[in-house]
Amino acid sequence: MDGMSGMDQEEQEETTPLAAALSRIGDRWSLLVVNALLGGPRRFGELQSELSGIASNVLSQRLRRLEEVGVVVSRPYSSRPPRHAYELSASGQELAGALRLLSQWGADHLDGVGGVGEGPTHASCGTALEARWYCPTCDRTVDDAEGDDLHYL
Helix, strand or coil, X not given: CCCCCCCCHHHHHCCCHHHHHHHHHCCHHHHHHHHHHCCCCEXXXXXXXXXXXXXXXXXXXHHHHHHHCCCEEEEEEEECCEEEEEEECHXXXXXXXXXXXXXXXXXXXXXXXXXXXXXXXXXXXXXECCCCEEEXXXXXXXXXXXXHHCCCC
């Protein structure tokens, strides 16, 4: 045994919310597929064009996997030959916020140098936007001091 006290690796990986999320959609192409579908339904060829560099078999695998975990829904638009349009489920739409945060982090760390990228900005004044934790029950932003004991659902 490798110190997991009887728990197999897959069970160990599912013990945190982040690990559970990553096991469902945690590879590069899946996140890029979800990002492409945030703009609305796409056909296979449209996705392949938008995601330059992805092999068709990899795109097929990722779409199948995302459909299995309930992130993507396929809708047939032709029966001969069978063809589908793909769109995000409600669960997939919920990933928009996480993708924005990852994109912001990527923009902030382009070329390994902090702060050189351009993330989202406020259209009215041009100021860079920042993500914050918000409590809908208290109707207020949770500051860093309170965030030390954040609990994930």
